[in-house]
Amino acid sequence: MLARMCSDLREVLNIQREDLNARLMHVCHEGGTGEARFLLERGADVHLRRGRDGGLWKGGKYAFSGVPRAARYGHLGLVSTLLDAGGGNLEEALFQAASRPYSTSMVALLLERGADIHYQGDLALFHAAQSGRYSTTRLLLSRGARVHACSIAVAERHRHYGVAMLLRRASKTASY
DSSP, X not given: OHHHHHHHHHHHHHHHHHHHHHHHHHHHHHOOHHHHHHHHHTTOOTTOEEETTSOEESOOSSEEEHHHHHHHTTOHHHHHHHHHTTOOOHHHHHHHHHTSTTOHHHHHHHHHTTOOTTHHHHHHHXXXXXXXXXXXXXXXXXXXXXXXXXXXXXXXXXXXXXXXXXXHHHSSSSOO
């Protein structure tokens, strides 16, 4: 009898944990620092990822964890809370944030917390250039991002001529 009650209790707790995790992923999309703290205090997994199919899982290639998801949607306080709770994927969050409007402060936070600016060939700089984010591009350059010809080309292709000029000035060679 006692064993059955313990088994039932474990099942209820697992269901509740799944609900907490699903809610945390929703909060990472919608925002809500206080709610995220509440969920994390009750056992939500800061490392859980949501796959493209919508299912929650512990890792894998095509998935967003909480930090990149919150960074993508510009939730600065929420990103800070998730990082304080041990959340990771800073590099993924960096390139997600770099292409978004008003992303400069988010990019600065991620760099201060240790994101690798050179991740995947300075992918964050490429995304900032592609989206025409002049201030974010300037910040990334000031922190040591390397200019690649593809970043200049994508800025020009999308008619972000100010960003392209900034990248050309920052590069050691004027042409590619």
